[in-house]
Amino acid sequence: MNDYNFAYLDEQTKRMIRRALLKALAIPGYQVPFASREMPMPYGWGTGGVQVSAACMIPEDVFKVIDQGADDTTNAVSIRKFFEKTAGVATTERTAEATVIQTRHRIPERALTEDQILVYQVPIPEPLRFLEPRETETRKMHALEEYGLMHVKLYEDIARHGHIATAYAYPVKVEGRYVMDPSPIPKFDNPKLRSAAIQLFGAGREQRIYAIPPFTDVVSLDFEDFPFDPSAAPHPCALCGAEGAYLDEVIMDDAGGRMFVCSDTDFCRERRAAGHVGAMGAPYEEDAA
Amino acid sequence: MSGLSGAFADPAPEAARAFRAALRAMARPGTIERVEGAAPPAPLSPAAGALLLTLADPETPLHLAGAWDCEAVRAWLTFHCGAPFVPAERAMFAVGDWASLRPLSRFAVGTAEYPDRSATLIVEMAALAAAGARLTGPGIEREARLLLPEIDAFQANAALFPLGLDFCFCAGDRLAALPRTTRVEAG
Numbered sequence: 001m002n003d004y005n006f007a008y009l010d011e012q013t014k015r016m017i018r019r020a021l022l023k024a025l026a027i028p029g030y031q032v033p034f035a036s037r038e039m040p041m042p043y044g045w046g047t048g049g050v051q052v053s054a055a056c057m058i059p060e061d062v063f064k065v066i067d068q069g070a071d072d073t074t075n076a077v078s079i080r081k082f083f084e085k086t087a088g089v090a091t092t093e094r095t096a097e098a099t100v101i102q103t104r105h106r107i108p109e110r111a112l113t114e115d116q117i118l119v120y121q122v123p124i125p126e127p128l129r130f131l132e133p134r135e136t137e138t139r140k141m142h143a144l145e146e147y148g149l150m151h152v153k154l155y156e157d158i159a160r161h162g163h164i165a166t167a168y169a170y171p172v173k174v175e176g177r178y179v180m181d182p183s184p185i186p187k188f189d190n191p192k193l194r195s196a197a198i199q200l201f202g203a204g205r206e207q208r209i210y211a212i213p214p215f216t217d218v219v220s221l222d223f224e225d226f227p228f229d230p231s232a233a234p235h236p237c238a239l240c241g242a243e244g245a246y247l248d249e250v251i252m253d254d255a256g257g258r259m260f261v262c263s264d265t266d267f268c269r270e271r272r273a274a275g276h277v278g279a280m281g282a283p284y285e286e287d288a289a
Numbered sequence: 290m291s292g293l294s295g296a297f298a299d300p301a302p303e304a305a306r307a308f309r310a311a312l313r314a315m316a317r318p319g320t321i322e323r324v325e326g327a328a329p330p331a332p333l334s335p336a337a338g339a340l341l342l343t344l345a346d347p348e349t350p351l352h353l354a355g356a357w358d359c360e361a362v363r364a365w366l367t368f369h370c371g372a373p374f375v376p377a378e379r380a381m382f383a384v385g386d387w388a389s390l391r392p393l394s395r396f397a398v399g400t401a402e403y404p405d406r407s408a409t410l411i412v413e414m415a416a417l418a419a420a421g422a423r424l425t426g427p428g429i430e431r432e433a434r435l436l437l438p439e440i441d442a443f444q445a446n447a448a449l450f451p452l453g454l455d456f457c458f459c460a461g462d463r464l465a466a467l468p469r470t471t472r473v474e475a476g
Binding site: 005006007011012014015016018019020021022023024025026027028030032033055056057058059114117139140142143144175177178196198211212213214215216217 | 300301302304305306308309311312313315316317343344345346348349381400401402403404405407409426427428429430450451455468469470
């Protein structure tokens with residue numbers, strides 16, 4: 001017996017979020033307003049993602065949460081425990097076994113399948129917000145498909161830095177219509193936004209939900225002479241030796257020692273379990289962690 | 290009394306499963322999902338009943354079209370959903386067969402600034418089949434097939450994008466969906 005309604009939210013709230021989710025899928029990239037609720041965690045800790053996960057979760061789901069690629073950070077652990085307690089769903093750290101994955105700022109390295117749902121936590125859903133603070137104006141700009149300001153911003157990057165300096169929350173155009181903030185994922189992950197999985201975005205404080213259906217065209221904004229570059233790290237992972245994965249820099253001491261390791265902890269573990277060893281790695285042991 | 294039976298026995302998990310089916314259907318136009326748990330009075334199909342139990346409540350004006358505007362359906366929906374019954378022009382959801390839902394121009398297609406303020410039509414069908422009209426667009430890797438009541442209406446609806454209506458097709462306990470983004474061609 002569980003003292004919570006399934007997945008915490010009351011049924012009326014879930015219906016409201018579910019209606020928003022269906023409209024979000026029908027209008028890819030468009031931010032659907034929804035009546036975001038107070039959740040038992042502060043805004044900025046993934047309340048939007050939690051509400052979306054709660055509204056689309058079923059008892060048979062296997063739930064995974066990542067925070068910057070890692071399953072074992074505070075935000076990921078607390079949200080995972082939240083749903084273990086309020087929904088009684090199974091949880092996992094393995095990307096391949098999960099049916100719903102809530103993420104803060106990364107897309108898993110492993111290609112997602114059509115049986116998976118990826119739920120993003122979004123802080124500022126409006127890609128034009130830092131260029132135009134008024135909601136009335138940005139709404140009009142989306143209505144008129146007036147995205148010149150965003151191209152000016154990218155152009156100014158080039159004028160100032162010689163390249164497009166936006167490295168995360170890199171704006172994309174969805175299905176040739178809406179410019180969308182992919183949440184603060186590194187631009188490295190942008191090519192993975194075209195996916196077999198259903199991608200849902202929840203911004204709790206800003207009260208917006210948006211979505212990308214599977215196999216939807218998602219184009220990172222760029223210029224003909226400055227094409228989009230997802231930028232891969234020039235090093236392999238120090239633990240598993242992976243080339244072409246997104247890496248975190250870990251400072252080792254105060255004398256400049258550092259290492260680069262996969263940000264996706266499950267991807268790294270899986271590779272080490274398969275026998276891959278990086279330059280600073282030790283042979284994998286099942287329960288070593 | 291039949292008006293009181295036929296809703297989800299265990300509402301939270303059953304509504305969650307019905308919504309998952311609707312989510313998958315809307316995300317992948319043309320795929321046929323199964324929804325279970327609702328036993329509404331005829332002519333409302335079990336799939337349409339489950340969909341309304343999952344999505345409709347006192348905040349969602351609902352239009353009953355044609356034979357679906359009958360005492361048994363009204364009583365069942367009033368008891369279980371509490372949705373107000375309205376004319377087509379004010380509906381957020383509408384349910385009926387294709388003939389009674391027409392003309393589609395009566396329904397809200399949203400505004401340029403709020404394209405989400407558009408109606409979702411639940412179309413009752415004799416059967417659903419992955420054959421006939423060719424579907425392409427978001428949610429579809431190459432192409433999908435779905436038996437549709439006609440072609441022109443859906444082409445005209447897609448031309449309104451980002452405005453437009455979204456459709457759910459129901460037959461028995463089966464459900465498929467067609468959002469405004471799907472491009473429809475005669476098979």
